[in-house]
Amino acid sequence: xxxxxxxxxxxxxxxxxxxxxxxxxxxxxxxxxxxxxxxxxxxxxxxxxxxxxxxxxxxxxxxxxxxxxxxxxxxxxxxxxxxxxxxxxxxxxxxxxxxxxxxxxxxxxxxxxxxxxxxxxxxxxxxxxxxxxxxxxxxxxxxxxxxxxxxxxxxxxxxxxxxxxxxxxxxxxxxxxxxxxxxxxxxxxxxxxxxxxxxxxxxxxxxxxxxxxxxxxxxxxxxxxxxxxxxxxxxxxxxxxxxxxxxxxxxxxxxxxxxxxxxxxxxxxxxxxxxxxxxxxxxxxxxxxxxxxxxxxxxxxxxxxxxxxxxxxxxxxxxxxxxxxxxxxxxxxxxxxxxxxxxxxxxxxxxxxxxxxxxxxxxxxxxxxxxxxxxxxxxxxxxxxxxxxxxxxxxxxxxxxxxxxxxxxxxxxxxxxxxxxxxxxxxxxxxxxx
Amino acid sequence: xxxxxxxxxxxxxxxxxxxxxxxxxxxxxxxxxxxxxxxxxxxxxxxxxxxxxxxxxxxxxxxxxxxxxxxxxxxxxxxxxxxxxxxxxxxxxxxxxxxxxxxxxxxxxxxxxxxxxxxxxxxxxxxxxxxxxxxxxxxxxxxxxxxxxxxxxxxxxxxxxxxxxxxxxxxxxxxxxxxxxxxxxxxxxxxxxxxxxxxxxxxxxxxxxxxxxxxxxxxxxxxxxxxxxxxxxxxxxxxxxxxxxxxxxxxxxxxxxxxxxxxxxxxxxxxxxxxxxxxxxxxxxxxxxxxxxxxxxxxxxxxxxxxxxxxxxxxxxxxxxxxxxxxxxxxxxxxxxxxxxxxxxxxxxxxxxxxxxxxxxxxxxxxxxxxxxxxxxxxxxxxxxxxxxxxxxxxxxxxxxxxxxxxxxxxxxxxxxxxxxxxxxxxxxxxxxxxxxxxxxxxxxxxxxxxxxxxxxxxxxxxxxxxxxxxxxxxxxxxxxxxxxxxxxxxxxxxxxxxxxxxxxxxxxxxxxxxxxxxxxxxxxxxxxxxxxxxxxxxxxxxxxxxx
Numbered sequence: 006x007x008x009x010x011x012x013x014x015x016x017x018x019x020x021x022x023x024x025x026x027x028x029x030x031x032x033x034x035x036x037x038x039x040x041x042x043x044x045x046x047x048x049x050x051x052x053x054x055x056x057x058x059x060x061x062x063x064x065x066x067x068x069x070x071x072x073x074x075x076x077x078x079x080x081x082x083x084x085x086x087x088x089x090x091x092x093x094x095x096x097x098x099x100x101x102x103x104x105x106x107x108x109x110x111x112x113x114x115x116x117x118x119x120x121x122x123x124x125x126x127x128x129x130x131x132x133x134x135x136x137x138x139x140x141x142x143x144x145x146x147x148x149x150x151x152x153x154x155x156x157x158x159x160x161x162x163x164x165x166x167x168x169x170x171x172x173x174x175x176x177x178x179x180x181x182x183x184x185x186x187x188x189x190x191x192x193x194x195x196x197x198x199x200x201x202x203x204x205x206x207x208x209x210x211x212x213x214x215x216x217x218x219x220x221x222x223x224x225x226x227x228x229x230x231x232x233x234x235x236x237x238x239x240x241x242x243x244x245x246x247x248x249x250x251x252x253x254x255x256x257x258x259x260x261x262x263x264x265x266x267x268x269x270x271x272x273x274x275x276x277x278x279x280x281x282x283x284x285x286x287x288x289x290x291x292x293x294x295x296x297x298x299x300x301x302x303x304x305x306x307x308x309x310x311x312x313x314x315x316x317x318x319x320x321x322x323x324x325x326x327x328x329x330x331x332x333x334x335x336x337x338x339x340x341x342x343x344x345x346x347x348x349x350x351x352x353x354x355x356x357x358x359x360x361x362x363x364x365x366x367x368x369x370x371x372x373x374x375x376x377x378x379x380x381x382x383x384x385x386x387x388x389x390x391x392x393x394x395x396x397x398x399x400x401x402x403x404x405x406x407x408x409x410x411x412x413x414x415x416x417x418x419x420x421x422x423x424x425x426x427x428x429x430x431x432x433x434x435x436x437x438x439x
Numbered sequence: 440x441x442x443x444x445x446x447x448x449x450x451x452x453x454x455x456x457x458x459x460x461x462x463x464x465x466x467x468x469x470x471x472x473x474x475x476x477x478x479x480x481x482x483x484x485x486x487x488x489x490x491x492x493x494x495x496x497x498x499x500x501x502x503x504x505x506x507x508x509x510x511x512x513x514x515x516x517x518x519x520x521x522x523x524x525x526x527x528x529x530x531x532x533x534x535x536x537x538x539x540x541x542x543x544x545x546x547x548x549x550x551x552x553x554x555x556x557x558x559x560x561x562x563x564x565x566x567x568x569x570x571x572x573x574x575x576x577x578x579x580x581x582x583x584x585x586x587x588x589x590x591x592x593x594x595x596x597x598x599x600x601x602x603x604x605x606x607x608x609x610x611x612x613x614x615x616x617x618x619x620x621x622x623x624x625x626x627x628x629x630x631x632x633x634x635x636x637x638x639x640x641x642x643x644x645x646x647x648x649x650x651x652x653x654x655x656x657x658x659x660x661x662x663x664x665x666x667x668x669x670x671x672x673x674x675x676x677x678x679x680x681x682x683x684x685x686x687x688x689x690x691x692x693x694x695x696x697x698x699x700x701x702x703x704x705x706x707x708x709x710x711x712x713x714x715x716x717x718x719x720x721x722x723x724x725x726x727x728x729x730x731x732x733x734x735x736x737x738x739x740x741x742x743x744x745x746x747x748x749x750x751x752x753x754x755x756x757x758x759x760x761x762x763x764x765x766x767x768x769x770x771x772x773x774x775x776x777x778x779x780x781x782x783x784x785x786x787x788x789x790x791x792x793x794x795x796x797x798x799x800x801x802x803x804x805x806x807x808x809x810x811x812x813x814x815x816x817x818x819x820x821x822x823x824x825x826x827x828x829x830x831x832x833x834x835x836x837x838x839x840x841x842x843x844x845x846x847x848x849x850x851x852x853x854x855x856x857x858x859x860x861x862x863x864x865x866x867x868x869x870x871x872x873x874x875x876x877x878x879x880x881x882x883x884x885x886x887x888x889x890x891x892x893x894x895x896x897x898x899x900x901x902x903x904x905x906x907x908x909x910x911x912x913x914x915x916x917x918x919x920x921x922x923x924x925x926x927x928x929x930x931x932x933x934x935x936x937x938x939x940x941x942x943x944x945x946x947x948x949x950x951x952x953x954x955x956x957x958x959x960x961x962x963x964x965x966x967x968x969x970x971x972x973x974x975x976x977x978x979x980x981x982x983x984x985x986x987x
Contacts, residue, residue, distance in 0.1 A: 046809075212956065
């Protein structure tokens with residue numbers, strides 16, 4: 006009996022090593038540029054991050070089909086940090102030290118970014134971060150392709166205060182209790198003060214992760230909104246959005262009475278939702294799938310073809326969204342910078358990244374800011390439609406520059422984000438020169 | 440002189456001509472022209488033009504514009520290149536001209552869809568309400584009157600007045616009277632102002648407090664803006680009355696919210712009360728049984744959507760047995776293959792069931808994908824009804840409370856009124872005695888575990904109606920479930936019922952003061968203290984049973 010067991014184990018190990026080893030050996034002969042992809046493929050964040058991995062692989066496949074980079078093919082190394090924040094740091098280290106990747110595309114939540122940051126700074130790696138975030142950060146080793154608060158939250162609030170947005174005089178800041186909502190709301194509160202809105206007209210509320218009982222909160226919003234036109238600014242995280250919107254609709258609150266603008270609800274999140282109660286509510290992003298531009302049509306066509314070719318789960322129901330666009334821009338800009346620098350060396354590529362331009366799916370010529378490592382992006386405000394897409398009701402005339410350090414927080418307003426020569430600092434108050 | 444005379448004649452002639460023309464403008468066919476012009480404006484590309492046309496339609500006041508406005512609201516309005524507007528049917532296969540009803544012959548995809556935002560929607564709603572005041576259906580009139588009362592506009596007061604005079608339905612009259620009163624708070628007549636305040640006080644609506652406070656306000660010199668002391672007194676009395684009313688309402692509301700949260704907790708925990716409470720299995724896979732129940736509901740929904748679209752509204756009824764049977768069968772298989780080997784070894788059971796839960800999550804993720812799936816509420820489970828001003832009970836919450844009562848009754852019936860229940864209770868009380876009496880204890884274990892899993896599945900069905908359905912659904916409820924069962928007292932179904940409702944109500948009365956995050960922490964602290972004081976929970980098994 007025991008012998009049989011051993012035999013079985015041996016066979017399994019042998020089989021596994023053959024399956025794993027053969028393609029690796031075959032690959033080893035070819036000279037490739039390795040690129041790391043660090044997105045959760047399991048755990049709570051898998052819902053959002055899986056499609057970023059897919060779109061990254063699509064962009065890489067596209068570059069390879071067009072002859073690769075510097076005469077070599079790009080080889081993606083996909084790892085799964087499993088929505089586990091410390092594991093993000095371990096996997097980042099593995100990518101940089103073991104696989105020696107030239108660049109990493111990854112992370113979604115701010116916690117995961119904060120957890121990998123020391124690793125990238127210690128090993129001088131390069132990270133492209135594709136998601137809108139709370140700002141208050143500017144690392145030498147990161148390029149931020151998502152929106153900073155002034156490229157999403159601030160324009161959204163300005164829209165709500167305008168006549169078109171309903172002329173809101175009172176604001177409910179509602180969020181899940183963690184770093185992104187807390188920081189964003191801190192900035193928004195300071196911004197609202199600067200617009201002459203007093204504290205009694207701001208109601209700030211937080212819920213725990215995975216909160217699903219919004220009865221009291223909705224009743225409170227209703228009471229708060231009784232006297233003046235009110236808007237809700239929601240930084241509620243992923244899953245809790247459905248019970249919140251359902252409760253709103255059931256208690257008879259329509260978007261035209263109290264509009265809710267969300268910063269983390271996009272096409273992908275709406276896919277698993279009964280959208281009827283959400284119609285008319287708003288979202289602010291730098292890209293929507295419904296944008297009518299030549300580049301976007303092409304982007305969607307490529308994505309649909311990729312999904313079909315690789316038979317990805319979800320099939321033709323798969324959509325594109327803002328972080329996917331940001332990932333796509335990031336990879337293409339990095340490839341441009343590598344071509345320009347003639348090498349994948351991190352320092353050379355970082356130099357070449359500044360002023361890099363790319364005609365993005367949003368239809369705008371997007372530019373990388375050499376000083377603060379953020380993209381200049383246009384801002385769109387969309388109203389949710391019944392089919393899970395957005396009607397664009399407002400947009401900025403063109404791309405706007407990111408402000409990683411918010412001017413509305415006194416401590417941050419003093420800080421400078423400038424990584425160009427002769428500065429050597431992106432997050433300090435006093436100048437440091439080379 | 441002659442010259443002047445001539446001019447006068449010319450002027451008179453021109454005046455007469457103009458008069459004639461003016462008469463013509465007022466005549467019916469040209470009004471129709473005006474109407475169709477305003478309607479054409481609805482298909483404009485600029486939202487400003489749309490708003491102006493909507494307002495114009497409100498001034499014209501012709502109910503013929505109602506279908507087009509409603510179509511615009513629902514994204515069913517289309518415009519062609521010549522500015523004619525069409526309304527498409529529900530499935531978007533054909534379009535009809537908005538006024539004449541002619542069928543559109545070209546390709547529907549070529550038509551332009553005017554895009555509106557919330558601002559336009561607000562204007563449309565008010566205009567629709569004004570147009571609908573003339574409807575023959577009292578319910579439509581009531582809705583319109585209520586909307587006008589919510590958004591008082593002085594320029595509508597005349598229309599409301601005429602509508603009120605003609606109105607026969609009492610409910611509509613009441614709403615109209617409120618709407619009219621609100622437009623008259625600044626009236627120069629004292630009796631009208633007093634009447635307004637009286638009507639507002641009767642409505643009991645918190646929304647009007649700022650309006651009443653405005654009556655009491657002083658101007659910059661310290662004099663009251665409202666000159667009459669009697670009116671001021673009435674206003675302050677009205678404020679007090681409304682506040683009293685609201686306090687009562689908010690207490691009732693918190694109680695209802697507490698009951699509804701409690702019933703959600705109860706449905707989530709009831710299955711565990713059987714597997715953990717009665718059998719003593721620390722079942723970490725309980726959350727996944729909830730998840731399987733929710734996914735069963737999803738599958739039934741999809742079947743109804745594809746094969747029985749006519750009965751779609753009732754899919755939820757059909758999913759009740761399925762959401763019970765699927766997790767029950769899975770539970771029984773698990774019990775037979777794994778858990779029965781681990782009885783009496785709590786640590787191993789804990790680890791094994793946790794492993795099972797991970798496997799179930801991953802299996803579901805492989806089959807259905809990591810994305811949440813869409814489970815929609817049937818329309819009879821959406822919305823709510825207003826008991827009085829400020830107290831709105833939502834249909835899905837009421838149904839969940841009723842469903843929880845139904846499931847508890849079912850469990851009680853099964854345990855206390857069936858031979859299976861008798862045997863289950865016997866095995867729980869003393870396994871060896873029951874065995875000596877000829878009961879096949881291992882088979883009873885299987886049935887009990889199946890029952891617990893099935894009840895959990897029913898909980899999952901209820902949860903699918905209020906939240907997300909995804910592979911991780913169960914994870915967020917497992918801690919709450921254990922909390923409820925431990926607080927209620929292990930081994931007693933009644934304890935679970937009391938534990939769930941107690942926690943729900945405490946939570947909901949705390950939340951308005953502490954916020955959701957702190958509220959949850961307080962509840963946890965409360966449970967820890969309670970368990971310190973009374974480790975056996977609210978309901979304890981007494982005597983020898985407690986040791987078994």
